[in-house]
Every structure is written in structure tokens, then in C-alpha cells.
Amino acid sequence: MMPRYFHAFAFVALLLAAAPGRAANPLVVEAALDREVVAPLLAAFELAHPDIDLDFLDRSTLEVDERVTGAAPAPDVVISSAMPWQMARVNEGYASRLDSAEARAWPEWAKWRDEVFGFTFEPIVMAYRLDLSRHMMPPATHADLHTLLTEQWDLLRGRVTTYSPSQSGVGYTLFQQDARYTTRFWDLVAAMGNAEAVLEANTRDMLEGISEGRYWLGYNLLGSYAMVWAQEHPEVIVQVPQDYSLVMMRMAFIHRDAPHPAAARQFLDFLLSREGQRVIAGETPLFSVRPDVIGPYTAQRLRDQVGDRLYPIPIDASLLAFVDPQRRDAFMQRWRREFMRR
Amino acid sequence: MRLLVVEDDPLIARSLHQALTPLGNTVEGFASHAEAGAALRHDSFDLILLDLGLPDGDGLTLLGELRERGDTTPVLILTARDGIDDRVRGLDLGADDYLAKPFSLAELEARVRALLRRSQQRSDNRLRLGALCFDPALGVASLNDEALELPRRELCLLEDLLLHAGSITPREMLENRLFGFGVVGSNALEVYISRLRKRLKDSGLRIRTFRGLGYRLEEERE
């Protein structure tokens, strides 16, 4: 973790501690988003809205999803990177519409029904250890990766890591999306299985493994984390795939039964506002979505750097297919079959 | 007698003046209604000769005003209008007679004389024509100041004829007066008329028959 995040975190903690029992205008946010990561954002929000008593609860995607339907009282705002599940909840009618200038101006591709908004922009990348390049040409595309895995499988055996689709909703979503783009994806899965790839539950574990030298190559990592990690750890190289790069978004919506709808609207508006996006771009590892925010960590800058190869996971009804149990079962079955092929 | 002539045509006005003055009248003439109206408010006359069509107004208005004031001075209307409507309206408003232009002076003199006689009788109550006189109050008739002994019906007849002297007395009126409304022979009236004629013989008066119309007591003309 970078020192600046700790400062920010400390600042928020201080702020919260300094003002105990403030005027009761509470706001409950259930988020599958590391608190440390977004601390500057939360601090900026509290600064802008000192009257709101923000209660930011950081949980896993699964827990967040459960609390959408199960929590009483319901949370005010729900944030999660498990895009299909968020989508399914919205489709079930758990979201309430945000009718504001910010919401209307939000790019069409990053929202659905004006109820749920993708407010971050996170490219999915490959990461490798510098050691790898001493033995082979590092992969730049999915095809390169496949070739590498087939040709150098003895060298890479046990040194490749990726998301576990069964343990991580994000991982599952990414693989589903990969599978939608090309049927050769399954060859890749088979190749990873052949290389005895290790499946991790989150990006940090993968990055730690690479830094520690356990892994040489990681596939489908959250680029936001990986890029920040690589700045701190020079032995880790981040590669944005040159053929296509998926982009994941954190999705936020106001709960239909939000006990504090006004505060919830203010929070969401802040996320979508120029100020909120500026904080995301400038003070967190996340990328901002808004085209009018300028800085190194913006969707626009990323596009400029990577070109047209960014493929955001579309926020639309097709995501609902990913949570269909039969489809999920079928996908997982095939995953296992291909991974264990050998 | 004082006569007022309201007439704007100087020729006619002069003729009237010349014709009426010799009959023993004083004639005053005005050419406009305004002047005549003013004169009427201050003075009284025995007869008014009124031309209806004057430049400054309608003679009927003047007549109406006169009668409204309760002035009963006899009025003879002179007009070039031959419309019967004007005549009827004039009589309705209280005109006593009506003469349409052009008229003969003889006719005018006769009318004027009759009107003056009637207006005089109104003050004196006795009916006169020539030598004949009848006092309705006493029911006595006289000829040349000699009492005329007459039966009742003849007296009635004489009274009616005298009352209309100068104009025709309708036969129906005389019959009703004499015989009531009972049906009588067409000769019955004639019988009384001829009796009366005999009595008036050589008196300078005569009764003229108008066939189918009536009778008129008149002075014999030379």
C-alpha cells in the first residue's frame, strides 16, 4: 500500500474521530471496494457534505450482493465490481432511478436505465516478472500468451496465475466476457490448465505472488492495482494486451428501499461529479470515466495510450446471462473440463 | 272680426287680404310659423287661416300647440298638399275646415263666413241665417223678428238645418232626429221639407235638395 493512501486513510479516520455523534444525517454505503483505495474519495465527499454521516462498509462482492436483498434496513447505496450481479439486482427492481444533471450527462455506455452507473474504469491486464523476459519474449497479446503457454509449458508450469472463476465473481465475469470474444479462449484455458496455473481469489494475491517470485506471469489482473503495484515493485511489469483489453467498472446504485434517499442521491451525484471523478483519477489507483476530467488515470488517457483496444464490459442486459444458474453451471463445467484436459 | 293669415306666398296672402277685408274683417298676415305662434300667444283672433306647408315648420305643429293651450279659435287649413292624410290629421288636431289649393275666392269666402258665424253663435247661442233666427234655449224660431209658430218636427228640422246652414245636412241625420230610428217611407222627410219650404217662401231663404244626400238651407242668390 502506498504511503499516500495511508495518509489519506489516517486523515479520514481522524476526521471521523474528530466529529463523533454529528447531526444525524446518516448514509449507509455497502461496497465491494477496498476502503483504503477510495479513502480520498470518501474524504472529499465528507468535506463537500459535512452534514452527512457516511457509513462506508467494505465487504466482499458476495456479501454486498446478499445485503441488497437481505439487509434490514436496506443499505442506501450499493457498490460492487461484480457487474452481472449488480445488473441482476437492478433488473429485479432493487435500484431507484437517479434523476439529476450528472446522471443524465453520464455516458450511455457506462449506465443502465439511469439506475446503475459504472463510475470507475479499470483495464484488465497481464503482469509478468522481469525474470520471464530473460527466458522468453514476454506476451503482448492473448495469442502470445497461448503460444508461450504451449511452447514453454515446462518452464512456466506452476508459475502462471489467474483468477479463480469459482471463488471470484470478477474473475468469472472476465472469463465469461473473454469467452464471448473468441472461442480460442478455451484453448487458452486448456493451456493454463496444462501449465498448472494457480487460481487466486484476487488481484493483490496474484501481484504479491509475482513480487515474491512464486509466479512469473499473471493473467486478467485489475490494471488499476497492478499499475500502482508496478510503480512500487520494479520487478513487476504490467502489460495491457495489444489485441484487446477488457475494462471493468465498479457499479453503484441507490437502493430502492434506501432509508436515506436524499443523502444517497448526493453521494451518487458526487461519484459522478467532476470533483468526485477528479479525486478518483488523481488520488486513487482507479481510473475516472468522465471525459472532461484530465489526468494520467483517466479513461481518456488510457485510450490515448492503448488505442482502440479497450473493451469495456458492456453495462447492458447481456450481463444478466452471466448470472443465469444454468449458464453459469455450463460455463463452469466447461472451464473445469478444459482446465483439467491435459 | 280679426283674422290671422299664415301664408308665405305673397300673391295668395294679398288675395286673401283683398278678398276678406271688404267683408268687414281686420286681416293680419304672417309669413312664418314662428311669427304667427308669437302673435297667437299674445293676441286673440276670431279666425285663423293656416297654410300647412311653410318653410320654417309644419303648420300641424302650430295647430297642435294652439289646441293644447285650450285655444278654441276656429282654424281653416289651406294647403297645396292634396293628401287626404294631412286633411284627416288636421281635423283630428282640431282644425275646423280644410281647403285645398288651388281654391276659388268665392269658396273661401263662403267657408270663412260659415266659420265666423259658427264662432259667433258659440257666444250668442242663437242660430241665424238671413232673416231667420232660432233660439235653442227657448225653442223659439222667428222670421223677420216675427215669431214663427211651428209644429215640433218642423221646428226640429229648422234647428238642424240652421245648425248646418251653408252646408248640406245629411238626410239620415234629419230622419233620425225626426222619426227616431224607426223605418219610415222615403217620402216622409220630403213632406216636412216641403211644408217648411212653404213657410220660408219669399223670406230670401230656400231649402235646396241634394238627391240621395240631404238638404241645405241657403240664402237665395240674385
Next chain:
Amino acid sequence: MIEVDGTLKSRLAVWLSVTVTALGALLLVEAYFSSQRAAERAYDSQLESAALTIAEAVQWQEGQPVVEIPAAALQIIATRHQERVFYAVLDAEGRRVSANLDIPIPAEWRTQVAERPVWTNTEHSGAEWRLHGWEFDSAGWETQDPVQIWVGHTLAGRQALTGELFEGAVSRFLVMVLVAGLLMLLAMRVALKPMRRLRQLLRQREADDMRPLDARVPEELRELAETLDTLFARQRESRDALLRFTADASHQLKTPLSGLQSTSELALKSTRPEEWHRALTAVHQGAERTSRLASQLLSLARLRHVADGSGMNRLDLAALLRETVFDWAGRDVAQGHDLGLAELPDTPLYINGEPWALRELLGNLIDNALRYTPPDSVITLGLVKRGGEVELYIEDDGPGVAPEVMERLHQPFERGGRQDTEGSGLGLAIVDSIARRHDARLKVAPHTPCGLRISVSFPLENRP
């Protein structure tokens, strides 16, 4: 009296706007429903294709239908309006093989779907949904059970499309109304142009211009133009008659006036009082004749002028006759004659007539009789009832007229071939005119043993 009763333009506009409003209301209602139908059709067909796409993905495994919901199908269901999405795949027993929402599907719908595809609306989780159910027989290795596919979405898109289509219809309609209104104004200008032209033509006419109109008019104005023409023609006729009459009259007046002039002129030259007296007598007679002529001309003119018969009413001819003869008998002019009235019928004799005209008629008859008969002649007036008519007659025992002039007597300025008396010859012409006005017949006949008998037969008015 011309009363202005609105304008043709506003009348047309009112009718048009009433029609347009009524038709427009109908049209808009129709447009709304057809927009709705169109939107329903468009979105229903999307549901249909989504159901087909899902059906494609149904497979059988171990006797059970299995479906990997195609993402594309969901996108089709969601439409570009991002509807909320529902899908359910039901096996033959109605169990949900796969479904994303728990929208209940009652057994009756399921049985209906077996017959034919079902379209229905339902309420769920705070929104209205359009559902489509479709059943198909899928062939697997072991079974051939039917599978039902239900898809559905919320209605925002339909409503938006309906609104969009309806708005389009409304704006088209408004444009149409606007164009129609402008066209109507234009049409009205064009249609009223002949009217303006006619008006201008009439305005430009001189006051005494009685020529027929020279104008091109549409069929609708023909009647008006013809009526105007007839009016002009009548005015022309009456003006011509007036001119003729005035010429005749002035000629007639000039004759006695020139007599007066010459007589007085001669008398002025003379120094002898006897001459003066003779001349003055002649002048007096001439003046009398002239003034009588003038009043006769006047009544003739009046007769021709007042031709509308508006003064006609029911009157007792006997009473009128008695009154008029009474009046005349007392006059100075009648003193030389024996003017009398024959025994009149006891009952009133009603005719339809104008009192002033009838008095004029009687006056002229009596006046003529007095003038054209020697003194002490017996002149008698009377009435005879004959069937549906009443004959008014005047007879005298004067010299009468020759049979050959009898026919011409009632023409103006005819004096029965005699120049000796002071008549103008207008009297009988006036009588004739008045008789015509009363639908009466004038008859001139000799009277036995001598003299003339003039009779006028009026139709009796029997109406009470």
C-alpha cells in the same frame, strides 16, 4: 335597411374550425390508438424474436431441458430503451428450468400457451410488464416434451414509442391544419374576387347610369347580377316614363300658360277697360284650368310613383261614395248642376282599395261630369251589386260623346274631341289608372236617352 350579419370569412372560418376540431379530435384519438398499436407490434415482435433466440439455445441433457441463456436474447428483450428483463423456460410440468425473476405464471396461461402464443400484461415488483409465452416441441434423444418460453419486459419503450409516434401524428396534423387554413384564406380571397369586382363595378357607375351590367361573374353570383340588371331595367323604364311624362306635362302646361301670356300681353297694350275686363276673365279661366291641370298631373305622377299597393285595405265603397259625393255636392262648382246620389244598398259593400286613390277617382269622374255637361244637367252616382262585383257608375244627361272617340277617352290628354270646355283630358286617364290598380274595369257607354254613363266594376272583397 342593410344589417351587417358577420362576415363570410368568419362564417366560413367557424364552420371550418368546427369541422376541423371535430374531425381532428377523432383523428387524434385514432392516431393515439394506432400509435399504441404500432408500438405494441414493434416491441411484441422483439419479444417474439427473443423467445425464438432462447428456444434455439434449448438442449436436452438426461431427459431434462437445459438452456444456456444467450446474452443476445436478453439484449433483444431489453431493447434500446433498457427495459427490465424477464425470461423463464418451463418444462412440460411447468417447472422453471431457468428464470431470472419470480414473476408468477398461472396454470391457465400455461394451458393457453399450449394452444397458441400468449401476449399478456402483468404487474410485478412495482412495474407493469408485457409478457409473451410461446411453446415449442423440442426434440431430444430421449424425450419430445414441449418447452415453454416466457419472456417479458417493462413498458417504458412502448410508451416512449407511442408518444413519439403520436407526437409525429399531432405535428403532421397541425401542419396540415395550418396549411389548410392558409389555403382556405387564399381560396376565400380568390372566391370572393368576383364579388369585389362586382362591387367595384357598381361603385364606379354614374348615378344615372342604368345600362345593364357588363361583368363576368361565377354561377353563384349570376342571380344577383341578373337581379341587379332587372332592377336597372326597371329603373331605366321608370326614368324613361318619368321623362316622357315630364315632357308631356310641361307641354300641356305650356299651352295654357302661353294663352295667359298672350292674353295679358294684349290686354296691357290696350287702353280700353272693356278689353281689360275681357282679358282678365280669360286669364282667370286660364289660371283655373292650369291649376287644375297641375293638380291632375300631380295625382297622375303620384299614381305612377306609388305603385306598390301598400295602402290597400278593406273598405266600404258605399260609405266612401256617400262621403265623397257629399263633399262635392257642397262645393261651389257643383251649384249649377243637379249632383245627386242614387239609392244605395243597405248593406256595406266591401272592396280592397286605397281610400285616397278612390276619392281621386270619384273626384275626377264628378269633376269631368260637371265640366262636360251644360248647367242644370242631372248627374247621378250610384252602386249596383252584380255577382262578385260592385259597379260604381256616374251618369249624366249631357250631350255624350261620339262612339268613335269613346274608346280613346281614357288616354291622357284626350278631350272627347272637344276643345270648347276647360278640361285637360287627364281626368279619365287618372280614373283608368286607379281602376287598374284596383283590378277594376272601366267602361264608357252612352246613357239613354242622352248623355254618358261611366262605370267602374270592382271585385267585391268577401273576406270578413
